Amino acid sequence: MIKKITCTTCPMGxxxxxxxxDGKILSLTGNRCARGKAYAENxxxxxARVLTTVLYVKACDSMLPVRSDRPIPKDRLFECLRxxxxxxxxxxxxxxxILYAGIAGDAxxxxxxxx
Amino acid sequence: xxTDVLVVGGGPAGMAAALSAAQSGAGSVLIVERNERLGxxxxxxxxxGFGLTLFGKELTGPExxxxxxxxxxxxxxxxxxxxxxxxxTGNKEVLIRNTDGERQIEAGAVILATGCRERPRGAISIPGxxxxxxxxxxxxxxxxxCCGYMPGKRAVILGSGDIGLIMARRLTLEGxxxxxxxxxxxxxxxxxxxxxxxxxxxxxxxxxxxTVTRIFGRERVEGVxxxxxxxxxxxxxxxxxxxxxxTLLLSVGLxxxxxLAGYAGIVMDAKTGGPLVNDRLETSVPGIFACxxxxxxxxxADFASLEAVEAGKNAAAYVKAGGEACQEFECRAGNGIGSxxxxxxxxxxxxxxxxxYIRVGRPFENASIVIKRGDRVIRTVRSPxxxxxxxxxxxxxDSGDGDLTFEVDSHD
Numbered sequence: 417m418i419k420k421i422t423c424t425t426c427p428m429g430x431x432x433x434x435x436x437x438d439g440k441i442l443s444l445t446g447n448r449c450a451r452g453k454a455y456a457e458n459x460x461x462x463x464a465r466v467l468t469t470v471l472y473v474k475a476c477d478s479m480l481p482v483r484s485d486r487p488i489p490k491d492r493l494f495e496c497l498r499x500x501x502x503x504x505x506x507x508x509x510x511x512x513x514i515l516y517a518g519i520a521g522d523a524x525x526x527x528x529x530x531x
Numbered sequence: 532x533x534t535d536v537l538v539v540g541g542g543p544a545g546m547a548a549a550l551s552a553a554q555s556g557a558g559s560v561l562i563v564e565r566n567e568r569l570g571x572x573x574x575x576x577x578x579x580g581f582g583l584t585l586f587g588k589e590l591t592g593p594e595x596x597x598x599x600x601x602x603x604x605x606x607x608x609x610x611x612x613x614x615x616x617x618x619x620t621g622n623k624e625v626l627i628r629n630t631d632g633e634r635q636i637e638a639g640a641v642i643l644a645t646g647c648r649e650r651p652r653g654a655i656s657i658p659g660x661x662x663x664x665x666x667x668x669x670x671x672x673x674x675x676x677c678c679g680y681m682p683g684k685r686a687v688i689l690g691s692g693d694i695g696l697i698m699a700r701r702l703t704l705e706g707x708x709x710x711x712x713x714x715x716x717x718x719x720x721x722x723x724x725x726x727x728x729x730x731x732x733x734x735x736x737x738x739x740x741x742t743v744t745r746i747f748g749r750e751r752v753e754g755v756x757x758x759x760x761x762x763x764x765x766x767x768x769x770x771x772x773x774x775x776x777x778t779l780l781l782s783v784g785l786x787x788x789x790x791l792a793g794y795a796g797i798v799m800d801a802k803t804g805g806p807l808v809n810d811r812l813e814t815s816v817p818g819i820f821a822c823x824x825x826x827x828x829x830x831x832a833d834f835a836s837l838e839a840v841e842a843g844k845n846a847a848a849y850v851k852a853g854g855e856a857c858q859e860f861e862c863r864a865g866n867g868i869g870s871x872x873x874x875x876x877x878x879x880x881x882x883x884x885x886x887x888y889i890r891v892g893r894p895f896e897n898a899s900i901v902i903k904r905g906d907r908v909i910r911t912v913r914s915p916x917x918x919x920x921x922x923x924x925x926x927x928x929d930s931g932d933g934d935l936t937f938e939v940d941s942h943d
Binding site: 422423424428429448465466468469470472478479481483490493494497511528529530 | 574577578579589591592593594596597675676677678679704705723724726727728731732915916
């Protein structure tokens with residue numbers, strides 16, 4: 417099978433074609449450098465994204481931006497989002513404070529701003 | 532009341548400019564910010580991807596703003612919040628207004644860091660009624676991220692600029708369904724990273740060479756008609772398709788915010804929408820500088836801040852030593868080039884090496900940006916890929932004579 421992967425490592429944005437079978441990479445074409453290869457392998461085996469969202473803080477009647485402190489596996493983003501939305505924030509909160517420890521393994525949800 | 536350097540706007544450019552001016556020896560620096568806190572648009576950009584260049588880390592907008600705001604606090608730079616600059620003269624008399632009333636500030640130098648605005652619906656002609664549910668992408672960003680309101684359940688986004696792409700993901704994560712992103716051009720002006728992480732990750736279709744040709748609904752948007760466009764960007768008959776939706780987001784470009792520049796009689800550049808500046812980022816009015824998105828729209832906040840650092844240094848130098856008269860040469864946008872900033876470079880700056888920010892007019896593959904003085908080529912920047920969405924920064928060094936012309940030499 418062929419998977420199309422666009423490298424986002426640099427502005428070049430190489431369009432790569434990754435040929436795979438039974439979870440193994442057979443070949444990769446279209447990358448212009450070694451970073452593209454590393455990116456494609458990572459995107460194929462462990463695609464992950466930083467999760468960002470906002471939480472309503474009742475005490476301040478305003479929204480607190482939050483994020484995961486490391487990338488979360490892509491297929492678990494929505495599941496994590498549901499857990500994050502359940503966080504009850506009690507101010508004061510400072511930028512970088514952990515609001516939820518150990519989400520999707522060893523990631524934490526941290527505050528993006530002071531409140 | 533007076534100040535050495537007055538910075539209008541406390542976003543990524545204004546904060547960087549103020550810090551830089553203070554660090555470069557300006558006696559007094561003042562930031563005037565219309566919001567209640569520093570950060571500007573960064574505060575509503577809760578996604579990550581900021582700070583890679585400046586902080587070596589992937590931060591969210593509020594984090595990037597917070598780091599700068601901390602430095603402003605440590606440097607004890609005063610900020611006037613909830614304050615608007617009402618007008619400004621060429622003599623750098625700045626009229627401000629807040630709840631305490633109106634006050635005039637005499638500034639030694641002014642740095643315009645007022646950012647930009649979104650092009651509104653009126654700037655593109657979409658026939659149809661005026662139902663609720665048509666928003667600019669940045670407005671939706673503010674509604675969701677700062678106010679906690681969801682503007683709709685099913686959305687179509689017109690324009691694939693970065694804010695449109697970012698909002699496709701935000702809407703999806705917050706529970707709405709994004710039916711499609713339409714882009715009138717045959718290419719997206721957004722960053723590749725955003726196409727991948729905001730659209731492809733969530734299987735949101737991107738229709739290139741498509742536009743919205745009609746909006747349906749009386750009280751509320753009920754759907755839109757999209758059409759394919761030809762090479763002249765005109766809708767092609769027979770390609771119309773109806774998409775049911777309750778919300779239409781417009782991400783159709785940004786316009787530098789420059790009302791104040793107009794009051795002061797500053798000469799503008801029709802190509803960038805910002806003031807015409809020299810290599811010191813000084814406008815046609817001595818002592819008034821411009822940087823960030825009010826000068827020209829940048830791809831990344833980091834780049835706006837980096838440019839503002841230069842404006843801050845130069846404003847401080849102007850206050851200390853006054854302006855220096857120097858022979859200047861014009862930087863002309865030639866074939867294939869969308870815009871060049873600065874529009875003028877001094878002989879002295881050119882001899883030392885002056886930075887030029889170049890945007891191409893359309894995408895090119897395996898092309899070069901060629902900088903010439905007359906027929907003499909002084910610099911060639913080769914690139915496998917040039918797109919209007921990615922600004923090219925290069926240093927021009929030459930001790931010759933004559934105006935500069937920037938051109939694209941496409942090998943195809």
